[in-house]
Amino acid sequence: MFPLRRNRRLRTNEAIRSLVRETIISPNDFIVPLFVVEGKSVKEEIPSMPNYYRMSLDLLKNEAKELWSLGLKSVLLFVKVDDQLKDNAGTEALNPIGLMQQAIKTVKDAAPGMLVMTDVALDPYSIYGHDGVVEEGIIDNDETNHILAKMSVSHAQAGADIVAPSDMMDGRILSIRQTLENENFQEVGIMSYSAKYASAFYGPFRDALDSAPVDQKNIPQDKKTYQMDPANRDEAIKETLMDIEEGADIVMVKPGLCYLDIVRDIKEVVDVPVAVYQVSGEYAMLKAAAEKGWLDHDAVMMEQITAVKRAGANMIASYFAKDVVRYLQQ
Numbered sequence: 001m002f003p004l005r006r007n008r009r010l011r012t013n014e015a016i017r018s019l020v021r022e023t024i025i026s027p028n029d030f031i032v033p034l035f036v037v038e039g040k041s042v043k044e045e046i047p048s049m050p051n052y053y054r055m056s057l058d059l060l061k062n063e064a065k066e067l068w069s070l071g072l073k074s075v076l077l078f079v080k081v082d083d084q085l086k087d088n089a090g091t092e093a094l095n096p097i098g099l100m101q102q103a104i105k106t107v108k109d110a111a112p113g114m115l116v117m118t119d120v121a122l123d124p125y126s127i128y129g130h131d132g133v134v135e136e137g138i139i140d141n142d143e144t145n146h147i148l149a150k151m152s153v154s155h156a157q158a159g160a161d162i163v164a165p166s167d168m169m170d171g172r173i174l175s176i177r178q179t180l181e182n183e184n185f186q187e188v189g190i191m192s193y194s195a196k197y198a199s200a201f202y203g204p205f206r207d208a209l210d211s212a213p214v215d216q217k218n219i220p221q222d223k224k225t226y227q228m229d230p231a232n233r234d235e236a237i238k239e240t241l242m243d244i245e246e247g248a249d250i251v252m253v254k255p256g257l258c259y260l261d262i263v264r265d266i267k268e269v270v271d272v273p274v275a276v277y278q279v280s281g282e283y284a285m286l287k288a289a290a291e292k293g294w295l296d297h298d299a300v301m302m303e304q305i306t307a308v309k310r311a312g313a314n315m316i317a318s319y320f321a322k323d324v325v326r327y328l329q330q
């Protein structure tokens with residue numbers, strides 16, 4: 001007797017393996033998160049994110065050009081806001097010449113074809129480090145929505161193509177969509193962080209933006225009243241379907257690796273593109289292990305990205321985007 005099927009025949013060499021490969025990674029798959037900071041010629045490495053930087057507008061310009069030349073055609077902008085500009089309501093977020101608004105214009109000037117997505121949430125602007133307005137120890141949902149809608153319009157006015165609310169307030173997609181329509185920004189899209197978990201993997205990002213919840217009396221020390229419990233999956237589907245109903249063009253699961261079951265569940269029930277955010281902690285873990293010589297950086301990076309796409313992601317927001325494109329070019 002010989003084996004009924006010899007599956008190994010299809011694995012004999014790279015030619016046949018590439019012929020039967022089901023998941024292909026290309027620069028088209030990526031959204032590149034970028035951290036912008038005030039100042040001139042500032043390029044600061046984020047300590048917990050080796051080889052990832054905050055940069056000032058002048059350097060953002062070069063970065064946008066470089067990304068474009070690598071075939072990376074979408075960016076997701078985040079800003080690090082000076083402490084003296086922070087308050088509870090995120091007032092600075094609405095400044096028409098604020099850092100975000102300038103960053104949008106800078107990228108568009110440098111690379112006119114670049115798709116510019118913007119983070120919509122109060123945390124980088126909040127004295128408390130929360131994604132919404134804090135009233136007596138509670139995150140005020142509806143008051144926050146009101147501000148997020150205005151923030152989205154401000155980003156649209158500056159030239160954003162897609163706004164990306166990352167706050168997890170209830171009803172914010174509807175509030176943003178209605179306000180954009182009323183202000184004649186029908187063409188501006190919404191990528192909703194629809195299944196965003198209260199994850200410990202966001203630590204390095206909060207270092208990057210100095211946006212962690214502050215240690216103060218009557219200020220919640222975590223985001224568990226708005227971000228989702230990692231134990232839940234039905235809830236992820238509910239959140240996602242509601243966001244689509246409210247007007248989301250793209251939905252997202254975040255973080256990536258630990259939540260690939262959720263990605264697959266959602267992919268099976270929605271008819272819009274699904275994004276995955278491979279978050280800062282996922283990046284930091286691999287960089288640290290590779291630095292120690294414990295993991296092969298490029299091999300593990302490619303395996304992770306492939307797994308995210310195989311699970312069902314139509315696009316991946318990843319700090320590895322440039323590393324991946326360089327790897328693919330080798």
Ligand code: PBG
Nearest residue numbers: 121123166201202205279280281
């Ligand atoms: C906050 C926001 C966070 C991230 C993106 N937007 C952190 C948080 O919710 O505290 C995390 C991204 C990452 O870790 O890479 N609105």
